[in-house]
Amino acid sequence: xxxxxxxxxxxxxxxxxxxxxxxxxxxxxxxxxxxxxxxxxxxxxxxxxxxxxxxxxxxxxxxxxxxxxxxxxxxxxxxxxxxxxxxxxxxxxxxxxxxxxxxxxxxxxxxxxxxxx
Amino acid sequence: xxxxxxxxxxxxxxxxxxxxxxxxxxxxxxxxxxxxxxxxxxxxxxxxxxxxxxxxxxxxxxxxxxxxxxxxxxxxxxxxxxxxxxxxxxxxxxxxxxxxxxxxxxxxxx
Numbered sequence: 001x002x003x004x005x006x007x008x009x010x011x012x013x014x015x016x017x018x019x020x021x022x023x024x025x026x027x028x029x030x031x032x033x034x035x036x037x038x039x040x041x042x043x044x045x046x047x048x049x050x051x052x053x054x055x056x057x058x059x060x061x062x063x064x065x066x067x068x069x070x071x072x073x074x075x076x077x078x079x080x081x082x083x084x085x086x087x088x089x090x091x092x093x094x095x096x097x098x099x100x101x102x103x104x105x106x107x108x109x110x111x112x113x114x115x116x117x
Numbered sequence: 118x119x120x121x122x123x124x125x126x127x128x129x130x131x132x133x134x135x136x137x138x139x140x141x142x143x144x145x146x147x148x149x150x151x152x153x154x155x156x157x158x159x160x161x162x163x164x165x166x167x168x169x170x171x172x173x174x175x176x177x178x179x180x181x182x183x184x185x186x187x188x189x190x191x192x193x194x195x196x197x198x199x200x201x202x203x204x205x206x207x208x209x210x211x212x213x214x215x216x217x218x219x220x221x222x223x224x225x226x227x
Binding site: 004040109 | 121125157158159160161162165205207212214215217218219220
């Protein structure tokens with residue numbers, strides 16, 4: 001079974017530029033998550049999708065961040081314009097809702113490391 | 118909001134046991150998890166424990182849960198160099214979302 005795919009793996013941009021990240025979850029996984037992980041911290045949930053609907057985006061800075069999951073499969077996360085404090089690893093994870101309990105496993109991609117100069 | 122706390126570093130000698138500790142605040146926690154993050158790799162679920170359990174053992178891993186004190190620990194027996202990683206404690210809240218600790222970096226000394 002293929003894992004969660006993310007691209008690009010690394011991205012360096014200047015502040016005020018825009019950037020987009022792509023995620024392809026595990027086939028059949030209805031739930032998709034985007035996390036931001038700043039160095040030395042645990043992941044922070046930005047947005048959670050259930051199929052192509054948003055379940056929770058309460059921690060997404062909506063003035064600059066946007067995300068979509070068209071057709072309930074792939075997802076993109078965009079930052080426009082980027083700020084220095086957006087430098088982080090952006091992680092995508094997916095899970096099959098029926099398997100969320102009891103194991104609760106979320107399967108993570110390798111992440112995209114963003115550096116904003 | 119709810120919180121999960123861990124110490125940032127743990128250094129152990131190869132062959133010894135490692136014990137990584139975690140405290141959480143969520144009174145309605147049902148599941149608690151340990152994830153492992155190796156350099157350049159994504160987070161991987163190591164093990165989990167249901168809140169009505171006190172202990173769970175899986176090969177070299179032992180998870181202990183003290184629900185009264187809201188304390189979770191992960192013991193790795195016979196620690197090897199391949200165990201070098203950052204270990205995250207996570208708590209599943211009532212919305213099925215994970216609340217994460219900051220991670221404990223396990224350093225193995227030869």
